[in-house]
Amino acid sequence: xxTYDAVHGRLRSWRRLTASFASxxxxxxxxxxxxxxxxxxxxxxxxxxxxxxxTPPTITFHPTLLNFHVLFQSQFVADLGHSAILxxxxxxxxxxxxxxxxxxxxxxxxxxxxxxxxxxVIAYVTPVIVFIIPLYVEYLKIGISGSYLALVxxxxxxxxxxxxxxxxxxxxxxxxxxEEAALIDGCNRARALRLVVLPVMxxxxxxxxxxxxxxxxxxxxxxxxxxxxxxxxxxxxxxxxVGIESSNWGAMAAGSLLVVLPVLILAVFxxxxxxRGLTSGAVK
Amino acid sequence: xxxxxxxxxxxxxxxxxxxxxxxxxxDRRFFVLAALPAFVVVFLVTIVPLAAAxxxxxxxxxxxxxxxxxxxxxxxxxxxxxxxxxxxxxxxxSFAVAAVVLEGVVGTVLALLMSRKMRGVSVxxxxxxxxxxxxxxxxxxxxxxxxxxxxxxxxxxxHVFGIPQANWLASPTLALPSIVIAxxxxxxxxxxxxxxxxxxxxxxxxxxxxxxxxxxQLQVVRYIILPAIRPVLGFAVIxxxxxxxxxxxxxxxxxxxxxxxxxxxxxxxxxxxxxxxxNVAYGSTLAVLLIVAMAIPLGIxxxxxxxxxx
Numbered sequence: 001x002x003t004y005d006a007v008h009g010r011l012r013s014w015r016r017l018t019a020s021f022a023s024x025x026x027x028x029x030x031x032x033x034x035x036x037x038x039x040x041x042x043x044x045x046x047x048x049x050x051x052x053x054x055t056p057p058t059i060t061f062h063p064t065l066l067n068f069h070v071l072f073q074s075q076f077v078a079d080l081g082h083s084a085i086l087x088x089x090x091x092x093x094x095x096x097x098x099x100x101x102x103x104x105x106x107x108x109x110x111x112x113x114x115x116x117x118x119x120x121v122i123a124y125v126t127p128v129i130v131f132i133i134p135l136y137v138e139y140l141k142i143g144i145s146g147s148y149l150a151l152v153x154x155x156x157x158x159x160x161x162x163x164x165x166x167x168x169x170x171x172x173x174x175x176x177x178x179e180e181a182a183l184i185d186g187c188n189r190a191r192a193l194r195l196v197v198l199p200v201m202x203x204x205x206x207x208x209x210x211x212x213x214x215x216x217x218x219x220x221x222x223x224x225x226x227x228x229x230x231x232x233x234x235x236x237x238x239x240x241x242v243g244i245e246s247s248n249w250g251a252m253a254a255g256s257l258l259v260v261l262p263v264l265i266l267a268v269f270x271x272x273x274x275x276r277g278l279t280s281g282a283v284k
Numbered sequence: 285x286x287x288x289x290x291x292x293x294x295x296x297x298x299x300x301x302x303x304x305x306x307x308x309x310x311d312r313r314f315f316v317l318a319a320l321p322a323f324v325v326v327f328l329v330t331i332v333p334l335a336a337a338x339x340x341x342x343x344x345x346x347x348x349x350x351x352x353x354x355x356x357x358x359x360x361x362x363x364x365x366x367x368x369x370x371x372x373x374x375x376x377x378s379f380a381v382a383a384v385v386l387e388g389v390v391g392t393v394l395a396l397l398m399s400r401k402m403r404g405v406s407v408x409x410x411x412x413x414x415x416x417x418x419x420x421x422x423x424x425x426x427x428x429x430x431x432x433x434x435x436x437x438x439x440x441x442x443h444v445f446g447i448p449q450a451n452w453l454a455s456p457t458l459a460l461p462s463i464v465i466a467x468x469x470x471x472x473x474x475x476x477x478x479x480x481x482x483x484x485x486x487x488x489x490x491x492x493x494x495x496x497x498x499x500x501q502l503q504v505v506r507y508i509i510l511p512a513i514r515p516v517l518g519f520a521v522i523x524x525x526x527x528x529x530x531x532x533x534x535x536x537x538x539x540x541x542x543x544x545x546x547x548x549x550x551x552x553x554x555x556x557x558x559x560x561x562x563n564v565a566y567g568s569t570l571a572v573l574l575i576v577a578m579a580i581p582l583g584i585x586x587x588x589x590x591x592x593x594x
Contacts, residue, residue, distance in 0.1 A: 019400075020400065020402045020403075023397040023400055023402065024402075024404070026393070026394075026397055027394065027397055027398065027405075027408045030390075030394060030412075030472070031408060031411060031412070033469065034411060034412060034414060034415060034469070034473065035411070035414075036426075036430060036437065037418070037422075037423055037426035037427060037430060037469065038414060038418070038426075040426045040429060040430055040437060041422060041426055044429070052435075053435050054435065055434045055435045056435075056440045056443070057435055057436075057437055057440055093325075097321050097322035097325060098322055100318035100319070100321075100322070101318060101319045101321075101322035101323065103318060104315040104316075104318040104319035105319065107315065108311075108312070108315030108316075108319075110312060110315060110316060116319070116323055119326070119330070119331070120326065122330075123326055123330040125526050125578075125582070126330075126334075126575065126578075127529055127530035127551050127574060127578070128530060129530070129532075129551060129554050129555060129558075129571060129574075130333075130334065130337055130571045130574065130575060131329060131330055131333040131334065131337070132333075133333075133337055133340065133554075133558050133564060133567055133568055133571060134332075134333040134334075134336035134337045134339075134340060134568070135329070135333050136558075137336070137340065137345070137350075137564060138333075138336065140350070153325070153328070153329050154329065156325055156326070156329055157326075157329045157330060160322060160325060160326055161326065164322060188310060188314070189310070189311050189314040189315070190314055214417060217419070218418075218419030218420060218421070220419070220420050220421045220532070220533050221530075221532045221533065225555075225559050235419055235420075235421040235422075238421050238422075238425060239421060239425075239536075239537065249429050252425050252429075253425070253426075253429075256419075256421070256422035256425055256426065257422075259419050259421070259422055260417075260418050260419055260422045263417050263418070263419070264414070264417060264418075267413070267417045271410070271413065274413060274416060274417070275477055275478075275481055
């Protein structure tokens with residue numbers, strides 16, 4: 001019996017080992033696929049044109065900052081600035097309006113709440129082009145095309161419902177007793193929110209803010225059709241004049257690196273929030 | 285965090301009851317005021333434009349002639365005589381089905397593998413998050429370069445393994461699969477991350493019980509794990525369907541909808557009509573079609589995957 005167990009045990013552990021090995025092979029293959037564009041950007045950003053276009057591609061090359069020099073002499077720096085301004089403005093609006101609305105949806109029961117929630121889902125799910133066409137026409141008519149106001153409003157189509165849903169899910173996780181204690185002690189809602197709820201919710205608000213900022217920073221379609229020269233964003237610039245027209249891959253990669261790198265660094269701090277950001281809309 | 289229980293309750297109960305009426309009224313006012321500004325903005329940027337889009341589809345508005353002149357259902361009749369519309373719908377459906385199915389399957393498999401207790405698995409859990417954060421434009425630009433026929437890395441990797449090189453983005457048969465591959469790059473990790481979160485939150489007991497009863501690993505997955513993650517998988521698939529229908533950057537940058545209209549999805553066709561050709565009214569009509577075209581699969585997925593009441 002003992003020998004049977006020993007043999008059986010060894011067999012099982014051997015099977016576990018091969019299963020783990022096979023899992024690692026599959027996961028590594030996909031990891032290679034995931035990292036391929038990342039490595040391309042990281043290397044090509046530092047390649048001189050002749051290396052960027054080498055056929056077949058070269059692995060060894062002399063790294064150069066040439067592409068960044070080209071970028072910094074173009075309007076790309078200004079466009080990074082436009083992206084940053086839009087990011088700050090649209091994140092501020094999303095949080096200022098979305099945090100109280102999320103609190104309200106998590107705690108209150110008022111007429112029309114179901115309709116409002118349903119509408120937020122529809123706004124979030126509908127391809128943004130449906131809303132952008134009439135906005136584009138309207139902006140032309142009232143003469144605010146290409147302005148920050150016009151862009152921030154259009155960005156909020158996606159950002160505001162996202163903020164409200166995420167904040168609602170964070171507020172719903174907070175024990176009601178916390179505010180009730182404050183309310184019994186004579187606080188009104190506004191004071192309870194400000195003095196009791198928000199102080200413990202700061203990490204959540206910051207996480208949501210970072211996620212919204214990342215989405216705003218990387219926005220491409222809305223910016224492509226609604227910006228003008230004085231508000232062009234970095235992602236639009238990468239497409240319109242940095243690379244595609246001149247097929248300048250090195251500059252395109254350098255521009256992409258400048259757009260992606262800050263986000264990757266920021267994301268290290270909000271890994272948990274990132275997963276939450278994906279799941280907060282999931283029906284609970 | 286201050287604990288709610290420690291606050292003096294017994295003394296407060298009576299006065300709390302007396303105050304309740306007044307409190308609930310001021311409470312309600314506060315809740316409405318807190319939600320109102322956000323909803324005013326959401327209405328302003330969605331409900332108003334949605335009505336306007338429908339209105340525009342009944343006019344002859346173009347960029348060259350920007351006047352609102354009612355033409356009734358003329359644009360809707362145009363939908364049926366436009367030779368591109370059937371192709372565009374087929375491309376949209378093929379792209380959506382291929383991308384969402386592959387992302388669902390690959391993502392679920394990756395999540396199952398990542399949920400195993402083995403050494404080094406957390407490395408994948410972190411690195412697979414990268415595509416979720418990379419701006420769409422950067423991903424599109426990289427894939428365009430990677431899939432380039434002569435200088436692209438994909439073809440040279442294939443060459444090393446002796447697989448014939450392909451003309452990925454310009455070929456009528458490979459252009460759409462190329463876009464699907466690039467979409468899987470973000471889509472499969474999204475599904476994997478969602479499903480993994482559900483798997484890690486699952487109770488261990490039923491799995492152990494099934495194994496002790498002699499169930500094979502495949503049976504455990506089929507009869508215990510998959511039913512348990514069905515709601516999350518449903519959400520992930522809806523999430524990806526929504527994203528695939530609005531996919532823009534990949535199509536514009538990788539193929540520009542070509543060759544011909546072989547990779548022109550409905551979303552991209554609307555963009556071309558409105559912002560390239562200036563057919564604002566006809567583009568709005570196509571937008572109405574897009575809403576209808578999207579509602580169908582979303583409804584089906586929702587019905588298939590919603591939690592069954594037992």
